[in-house]
Amino acid sequence: MKKAVIIGVTGNELANQLWNYASIYAYTLEHKIELSNPSFFEYGEYFNMPAAPNILFKLFFFLPFSNYTKRKTSIKRKIWRKFYKWYSSVVLMLAGNNVAYADEKKPKAHYLPPSSPVSDSVADMKKGNTIYFNGWLFRNPKGLEKYRNEIIKYFSPRKDIGEDVAENIKNLRKKYSGLIGVHIRQGDYRTWRDGKYFMEHGRVREILGEYLKIKGKDEGEVCFVITSDGKINSEVFKGLNVFISRGNAVQDLFLLSKTDTIIGSNSTFGAFASYYGNIPFIVMENGNMDWDYYKDKEKYFENKYSTFVFY
DSSP: EEEEEEEEEEOOOOHHHHHHHHHHHHHHHHHTTTOOGGTTTTTTGGGGOOOOOSSSHHIIIIIGGGTTOOOOTHHHHHHHHHHHHHHHHHHHHHTTOEEEEEEETTTEEEEEESSSSSGGGGGGGSSSSEEEEEOOEEEHHHHHHHHHHHHHHHHBOOOOHHHHHHHHHHHHHOOSSSSOOOOOOOOOGGTGGGGTHHHOOOOOOOHHHHHHHHTTTTTTTTTEEEEEEOOOOOOGGTTTTTEEESOOOOHHHHHHHSSSEEOOOSSHHHHHHHHTOOOOOEEEEEEEEOOOHTOOOOOOOTTTTTTTTOO
């Protein structure tokens, strides 16, 4: 049986890796190819998928991160990523011409079947028994739609994470008729691209108020489920019902996916939670919000304002 290996996407965090991984997984389902993803070692233990290529790799790379929550700037992540870079460079050298590249120096998506014709896919030009995918911009929107059920099952969370998310959602739905997920990206967004995509808490509060008014929702019946990679100033959200998540990135991702709608920073994180939960994703803007664009959206859709998912 032909095999596929996702070998080189380190440097990116959870959601960027998930979009890439799910797109390639859809491609392998389309062509009945077996898939492994050693590059997912920092997050694989949070999910149920068989990502590790073998038990030794799992012991050395996957297990050390089974409950590790610090971000890519931490010393441990930097050291293990360096180890993995050495490993992947050897694999790529031995792979020869059987490597499909998504050039990370050029921010342009490489579409895979069934989203693109076979002749247009760099992956299908390879002749060996194993295809190695190197890069994080492989995309497959038609595949994500066609194989949604298989993808949702494959990327299901670890049992304890799923149970924790389910318990939180159950308790919140007992109290509120509507749950709106909120993702506020802080951290690197404060300085990345001169802070263009960073959102002050006050602006987030304004957007949430606009949403309630436009949708005609009673603020007493709605709870905003807030997730973030930084501290949340709860005082800013006085007057609203809020639940501030204290979970890690994986818990937050699945928590958002169980809400009714996501309002969030322009990032791949909120977008993937939207896809996983098949719910709308409203991208927060520092300028005026295009509320008319979202008025008829009830499920996941390719959002023109979500500019980091499809390049």
